[in-house]
Amino acid sequence: MSKVLVIGAGGVGSVAVHKMAQNPDIFSHITLASRRIVSCEKVAESVRARTGVTIDVAQVDADNVAETVALIERVQPKLVVNLALPYQDLAIMDACLATKTDYLDTANYEPRDTAKFEYSWQWAYQDRFKEAGIMALLGSGFDPGVTSVFASYIKKHLLDRIDTLDILDCNGGDHGQHFATNFNPEINIREVTAPSRHWEGGKWVEGPALKHKQPFDFDQVGEKNMYLMYHEELESLAKFYPEIKRIRFWMTFGDAYLKHLEVLQNVGMTRIDPVIYNGQEIIPLQFLKAVLPEPSSLGSTTRGKTNIGDIATGEKDGRQKTVYVYNICDHEDAYAETGNQAVSYTTGVPAMIGAALMLTGAWKGEGVFNIEQFDPDPFMDMLNAHGLPWQVKELDAPLDF
Ligand code: NDP
Structure with a gap:
């Protein structure tokens, strides 16, 4: 209580x-x-x-x-x-x-x-x-959050040693708008326009934003183009799992989203430095946020599913193994239950679960912790019980890209 x-x-x-x-x-x-x-x-x-x-x-x-x-x-x-x-x-x-x-x-x-x-x-x-x-x-959302807990679960139950970890974030939902972001537009656009960065061989490898493209066939969504990006859980996973030689993050984007983003960038609308407009200081990206649809308004029109998970390659009982742990979430189901689309749902549910584990004392400590530092099992059980069921697949071979 x-x-x-x-x-x-x-x-x-x-x-x-x-x-x-x-x-x-x-x-x-x-x-x-x-x-x-x-x-x-x-x-x-x-x-x-x-x-x-x-x-x-x-x-x-x-x-x-x-x-x-x-x-x-x-x-x-x-x-x-x-x-x-x-x-x-x-x-x-x-x-x-x-x-x-x-x-x-x-x-x-x-x-x-x-x-x-x-x-x-x-x-x-x-x-x-x-x-x-x-x-x-x-970081008790989906990514960071669930994807970091998936890594801990893989390490605890599926692999004795993780060599490579790829986080694949696919939003196969369609909201019917020309251009909109699924969570706060200002934060979202800052994230996706940043240079790509992944962890390899004990150091960060940087590249241009949204240039490394890879098609991938997502369960219950189909084939989508995903792009190599920097995402914040890479930093904590590299710190808490130093054995992992390569950690990458991929997110899917449609061609229309990328075209709009390119134009907005080219005309300066994604800038975060102040400009003077009619004698008043404004930040172009904040102004852009004001004219874009509110992410919370997209729920009623969004159809399709998200599929987000971790693919890890490593060793189990002396044998090379590749495993895939992922969740699929349906936008319309999320909306029917809470009045919000799946991107908010997949973040809000893990926030509730992390809070529950803290309040019940299942996860406790003094200091500042990232989510992968705790026992993944009670969190994974609660995902199944509270609307974000996950599945595990063994893949025949490591990713070839
Ligand atoms: P929204 O923009 O929809 O909501 C943010 C809320 O914060 C708004 O209700 C806003 O207030 C409120 N707020 C903003 N500034 C202040 C302030 N100074 N004081 C009090 N309240 C304030 O964003 P989302 O709900 O989509 O995202 C919420 C958080 O979740 C963000 O930090 C986002 O980065 C994170 N996130 C994490 C993900 C993950 O997987 N880990 C995925 C998606 C999001 P009001 O409406 O009252 O004006």
Whole structure:
């Protein structure tokens, strides 16, 4: 029986709160706070209609540490679940430190003025969290999150040694819009326009953004082009699994999405430095976000499935083996259950699961932890029980690309 405070009432926050409300034995009291109270009220209404559970709502600017501290002191949660934007991570961690409250998030910190995401800023809180006797769980979404837990599961049960790991993220959904992103457009566009980077032979190998293309036949989705990209779980997996010689991340994109992105980049609309417009400073990418469809509005029209998983090659009982662990999630099923499409669903469910494991004490510790540092088994069981079932396949041969 525990009180939880969720910050961020976007698509991911909405799914997480719906799933928490479905588990009242663990989440006995839920408060949802966001920059705009109206975002929280919409979610609260849907939660009440779908589950019969009433949640509390609050307004907070999570960039403001004092405001968040005051909210935490008022609500007295056992855990703060940060589902706002990566920009707020450090401010919310500071508020958790000040109030000695556990912390969880799904995306690592990014400064607003540089498209650079890395764990160093959050790992720097290790000693302070330890001294305060509190725990931070970083990256409890799908990727990072489930894909990192899949790697731990592979290491624990399927391979004695992992030599190569490829994370394949396919969204086979179609939302019917010319151009839209499935989660926060600003964060999404910053991520996909960054240079590609993968881990090989103990160092990072960089390449141009979205240039290394590879077709792949995804179960229940079909063949799609996927592109080599940098993604934040590569950094923590390289740190916690130093035996892995090569770790890569691939994401699928359709030709129309890439064409729109290329044009937007060429005309300067993805810039994150300020420009003066009508005497006022604006950031082009933030303006672009304002004219694009809200990801949370895509749920009702999105059809198709996501298929995200890990392919690992290594050794088991002296034999070379390649295994594939993946989840398939249907956009329409996710929408029917929570009113949100599968990209929010596949992130919000693991956020709820990580929170449940912290609140029940199944995962505990003092300091700052990445998700792959914990026993994968209870998390994998909960994925099966809470809407994200996974499967394991043995492949005949390692990937040939
Ligand atoms: P949205 O943009 O839909 O929602 C973000 C929410 O945060 C909004 O409700 C917004 O407020 C709120 N917010 C923004 N700034 C503040 C602030 N200063 N104080 C309080 N609230 C604020 O994003 P998503 O729901 O799609 O994504 C949420 C998080 O999940 C992001 O960090 C994203 O990077 C991460 N993510 C992780 C994935 C993974 O697999 N690990 C995959 C997808 C997303 P309001 O509406 O009230 O104005």
